[in-house]
Amino acid sequence: MIRTAAVAFGVVFGFVLSWTGLADPSFIHKMLSLQTAYPYLLMATSIALTLTATRLLARGHARALLTHEPVRWSTLKPERRHVIGGSMFGLGWAMSSACPGPVAAQLGQGFGWGICTALGIFVGVRIYLRREVARARQQTPGLAAQAP
Amino acid sequence: MHDLLLDRPPWYVAGALIAFVVVGLMATINERIGVLGGFSQLVERAEGRSSSLGWKAWFLFGVIGGGALYALATGSWGGRASYAWLTDAIGPVGTGLLLVAGGTLIGFGAKTAGGCTSGNGIGGCGVGSRASYVATASFMATAIAATLLVRWLA
Numbered sequence: 001m002i003r004t005a006a007v008a009f010g011v012v013f014g015f016v017l018s019w020t021g022l023a024d025p026s027f028i029h030k031m032l033s034l035q036t037a038y039p040y041l042l043m044a045t046s047i048a049l050t051l052t053a054t055r056l057l058a059r060g061h062a063r064a065l066l067t068h069e070p071v072r073w074s075t076l077k078p079e080r081r082h083v084i085g086g087s088m089f090g091l092g093w094a095m096s097s098a099c100p101g102p103v104a105a106q107l108g109q110g111f112g113w114g115i116c117t118a119l120g121i122f123v124g125v126r127i128y129l130r131r132e133v134a135r136a137r138q139q140t141p142g143l144a145a146q147a148p
Numbered sequence: 149m150h151d152l153l154l155d156r157p158p159w160y161v162a163g164a165l166i167a168f169v170v171v172g173l174m175a176t177i178n179e180r181i182g183v184l185g186g187f188s189q190l191v192e193r194a195e196g197r198s199s200s201l202g203w204k205a206w207f208l209f210g211v212i213g214g215g216a217l218y219a220l221a222t223g224s225w226g227g228r229a230s231y232a233w234l235t236d237a238i239g240p241v242g243t244g245l246l247l248v249a250g251g252t253l254i255g256f257g258a259k260t261a262g263g264c265t266s267g268n269g270i271g272g273c274g275v276g277s278r279a280s281y282v283a284t285a286s287f288m289a290t291a292i293a294a295t296l297l298v299r300w301l302a
Contacts, residue, residue, distance in 0.1 A: 005176045006203040010210015011217060013169045013181075013266075018218035019153060020162045024229035032295035038159050043270060045163025046170065050274030053171040064178035071178055075272075076262070076279035085260025086268070086283040090290030092253030094298075095246055097231075099254060099265045100183040104208055108215025111227030116244045120251015121184070125191045127252070128259035 001066050014105040023105035025097035025113070032094055096120075153222050170274050179203060180275065182267035183211060184258045237302070261287070 021027040022039060031039040054073070056062075062071045076082075093099050096117045098106065103121065106114030156162075170181045186208025192198045193205070219225045234243045258264040261283040263272055269287075272280025 002177050002203055003206045006173075006179075006206040007210040007213070009169050009172050009176075010207040010212075011214040012165065012172075012210075013183075013207075014211035014214020014216075015218050016162060016165045016169070016214070017211070018215050019157060021156055023215060024227070025234075026230045026232065029233065029295065032291050033299060034292065034296070038156070041159040042163045042166065045160050046166040046270050047273045049164060049167035050170045050270070051276060053167065054174065054275050057171075057175065062175065064174070065176045067176075067178050069178050071174055073174065073180055073275045075275060075277035078279045078282035082261050082268075082279050082283040083286045085257045085262070086286030087290040088253050088257025089261055089264065089283075090257070090287035091294055092250040092255075092257055093265075093287060094291040094294035095250030096254065098247075098250075100187060100258065101211060101264070101266045103251070104183060104186070104211040105215035105218075106227060106229060108212040108217070109219040109227035109229070110216075110225045111229045113229075113231055113243070113247060116247035117251040117254070118187075120248040120253075121187050121255040122191055122251075123248070124252040124255020124257070125184075125188050125259055126195075126255075128256050129188070129191060129195070129197070 005066055013101065014108055017102050017105040018109060023098075023102040023109065023111075025102075028093075028097040028102070032097065092120075092124075153218070154224075166270060167274070170271055173207075177203060180267070181207075181271040182263055183208060184255070184264040184267055186211075187255065188259065257287075 017023045020042065027036070028039070030036045057071045063069060064071050098117050100121060103114050103117045107118060173179050173181050182204055185204035189198065189202050189205040193201055219227065231243055234246065238246065254264070261268060263280065263283065268280040268283040273284055
């Protein structure tokens with residue numbers, strides 16, 4: 001059920017990204033060149049509605065329909081990594097005029113260039129995960145002995 | 149129907165539809181939206197770090213399906229999207245290399261920041277996470293500054 005819900009909401013998300021043109025790099029290029037306000041207004045609307053809806057969910061002590069858990073979420077305090085990672089991500093976003101959601105929608109649309117960006121995302125994630133493992137090993141020397 | 153889908157919906161309609169997805173995920177499976185997480189779960193699965201795919205990978209498959217559904221509904225297979233301004237300037241090979249490099253920064257940077265435009269930008273900001281506000285301000289400012297700088301230099 002959880003899997004089905006995830007796929008269904010994903011389909012709506014990918015469809016809307018395509019319909020709005022957010023999966024079209026030339027439109028994102030216009031956005032980042034400040035030639036259209038559409039994506040910013042869209043994001044602001046979505047954030048405002050989500051802030052309102054989550055407040056209502058919390059106030060009503062709502063439970064998730066499928067998992068029956070109380071609906072809850074965590075918030076984080078800003079750290080250096082949010083600025084550094086965010087800036088790197090922003091640079092990649094400017095270079096490709098695409099980000100992970102739109103890239104996935106591009107793959108579905110059969111827009112071939114999306115394969116290049118997706119490939120890059122996989123490489124970037126892999127580098128991050130490898131570094132994370134290396135760092136964990138440094139901090140706990142015992143782990144290094146167990147590793148193959 | 150066909151014409152309706154070829155025209156961009158008003159921004160407030162589109163914003164409401166995106167919020168429907170964000171809130172819908174929370175109200176049904178108690179999870180916060182994220183697309184990068186799906187890419188990450190595929191890498192973790194491929195490398196044997198995890199033995200199964202989490203909901204984010206299935207959400208990612210859905211997003212791909214949503215793109216395909218749109219292409220089918222509008223008869224626009226291959227997408228109406230374009231990199232014409234890039235291919236005109238640096239050719240197809242240059243564009244491909246730029247996209248791979250850009251994607252790598254996206255993957256590494258968003259993992260470091262704990263989310264992409266969906267995870268931090270609409271999901272994290274939507275629940276009032278200050279870290280997401282900072283991450284979103286950082287990537288928006290960098291992306292806009294880099295784009296304007298390149299346009300100014302070119």
